[in-house]
Amino acid sequence: MLAKIWNGEGFYKMEKKKKKVKVIKIDVEKCNGCRACEVICSAFHANPKYSSNNPGRSRIRVHFDPLRNIYVPVLASHYTPAECAGRNTYILDQVEHDECSFCGASCPSRELFKEPDSSLPLKCDMCEDDPPQEKPLCVQWCIDDALTYEEREEEVEEEVKLDEMEIGLESLVERYGLQKVIDTVVRMSKKS
Ligand code: SF4
Ligand code: SF4
Secondary structure: OOEEEEEEOOEEEHHHHEEEEOOOOEEEHOOOOOHHHHHHHHHHHHOOOOOOOOOOHHEEEEEEEEEOOEEEEEOOOOOOOOOOOOOOEEEEEEEEEEEEEHOEEEEEOOOOOOOOOOOOEEOOOOOOOOOHHHHHHHHHHHHOEEEEEEEEEEEEEEEEEEHHHHHHHHHHHHHHOHHHHHHHHHHHHHHO
């Protein structure tokens, strides 16, 4: 039986669909801290394109711990209007790092991932372009393969709006069975 959902505007059903998911994998061990990814990302997103580069406008930032020589590229993710209440700690190579060091959110507690002039949040858009780039530019410019690109398909559930006829037919099928509905429609079409 089809599960119908009323959302105040109409009936919907949930449908499973294949969705292409784009992933940038980060191998911290391979990052040499060259920051080429920051340069090309900010240049690609400059207006006009490639007219300037300013890592402050980059959607990828390389976190650097000078004492341990650790470089961790972090991609800009979502915007959040409030900073989170908790703080977790990461231990890498026996050194404690604040969770904020590796967080991709544009949040009020820091300047990272905000456009320097307007303070608008920055988010990685996977270098969407027309025509599309073969790979995101930070991946293309990362000569040490610390960044690699993958596309995969995932199954997701999406709301699909049902029109009135579909709802009516569905209830007839539920009541009389699909074959009987088909036979009736065929019989009716022969009469008309
Ligand atoms: S381009 Fe690659 S190696 Fe250079 S800083 Fe960025 S992620 Fe690290
Ligand atoms: S994928 Fe594109 S937008 Fe995202 S961080 Fe890399 S260069 Fe910037």
